[in-house]
Amino acid sequence: MSLLWRHELPTRQAARGPKQTVSVDAVVAAAVALADREGYEKVSIRAVAAGLGLRPMSLYTYVPSKDALTVLMVDTVAEEDAAIPGEQPPRERMAALARQVRAELIAHPWLLEVPPWRLVLGPGRMRRYERQLAAVDGIGLSDVAMDRVIAVLSEFATGNARMSVAAARETRRMSDARWWEVHGPLLTEVMPPTEFPLASRVGAAVGELYQAPADPDRAFDYGLARLLDGILGTLSAH
Structure with a gap:
């Protein structure tokens, strides 16, 4: 907790021992960059230390464990969100809130591997929550x-x-066109339209439109619009 709020706490006199050559902020930034580049599973005290030119044991003078480092990483990323302009209409403010959450996860896919429940509240997450509340206040x-x-x-x-992150990863492994070249003939054989009339009709329509099994971007726009309709409709009913 003290590491999370280190910039808000009174400056303490440095303890005796080897002089630190980098800052906690630099350690966290290096860990975030490593996770963005290679995935969360590649983040370790040893790997982060190597990226900073430090010995693994020396990194423990900055952060006590990978779990603690993860909390710091999540909080640092949360700080990146910009404030949502209060002069925008409520619908636009709520849409911006949802788009910020989605954009953050797509930019930092490793966040999806971090359990979100009971993450220690730090200044980054609290400030983001304050900004989100401001977007729906009034x-x-x-x-x-x-x-x-x-x-x-x-x-x-x-x-x-x-879904968007998964689609991007799978497409890098094999394009949708190539996937259908490989598996299409068998699927055509085992899924005749006479047995799956609705799935065949709808699947053909969306396949032609998307040129892919799904379209996360357009699904997001559609779902967000319906959510906002419901939220704002509830308000207008009172």
């Missing part, structure tokens, strides 16, 4: 409803981001 929601709207928009964006 539109007629109760305090509890404000929190629920943020949760619903964030969870929808997270689920869609997970």
